[in-house]
Amino acid sequence: MSVEIPEITKKLLAAKQAKGISFADLEKAVGRDEVWIATVIYRQASASEDEASKILHALNLSQDLVPELTACPAKGLGPVVPTDPLIYRFYEIMQVYGMPIKEVIHEKFGDGIMSAIDFTLEVEKEEDPKGDRVKVIMNGKFLPYKKW
CATH class of the missing domain: 1.10.260.40 (lambda repressor-like DNA-binding domains)
Known part of the structure; x- marks a missing residue:
């Protein structure tokens, strides 16, 4: 699909x-x-x-x-695993590094999430003699889980 x-x-x-x-x-x-x-x-x-x-x-x-x-859009790719190779690699990155990233964020900030609403994303090209590099910078506000 x-x-x-x-x-x-x-x-x-x-x-x-x-x-x-x-x-x-x-x-x-x-x-x-x-x-x-x-x-x-x-x-x-x-x-x-x-x-x-x-x-x-x-x-x-x-x-x-x-x-x-x-108009306010419907967001997201849908419930399927992406098949486009470039988009799939981001999915793969989260499969491999998702839990380690989560643990490091929790260690540094505590129990919470990174906002995808108060968020910026930049894509930079980093020239390298061994092959140009893609640099993706995600910057989201930390949102601690509320206690009540």
Whole structure:
């Protein structure tokens, strides 16, 4: 089973490709991080009217699409294990390193979780003579479990 790509996402990505612009270019036009903009385009986050307008303007698309980009989306990939190789590797990383990461976080912070709401994510390219590296930086607020 594959992930269903929303029609608006297909339209936005086609416009992005036709204009030959990157998510980094959209970051400059919108004033938001490139990963966040990609999240809006993939309908995993909602934009303000101003942000949606800037995205659509940068892509030469109709402002009639603003309501679709400002609507609260249904989030997540669904209940299946992802099959896309790059996305699956993140799933695999959590299978292998999830419990160790959890233990280290608990050791440093106590019993709680890392927020995926008060959260940022950056993707950087790190040049290396043995092969370029992908650097993913996740930064989430620690939320301790409440006692009552």
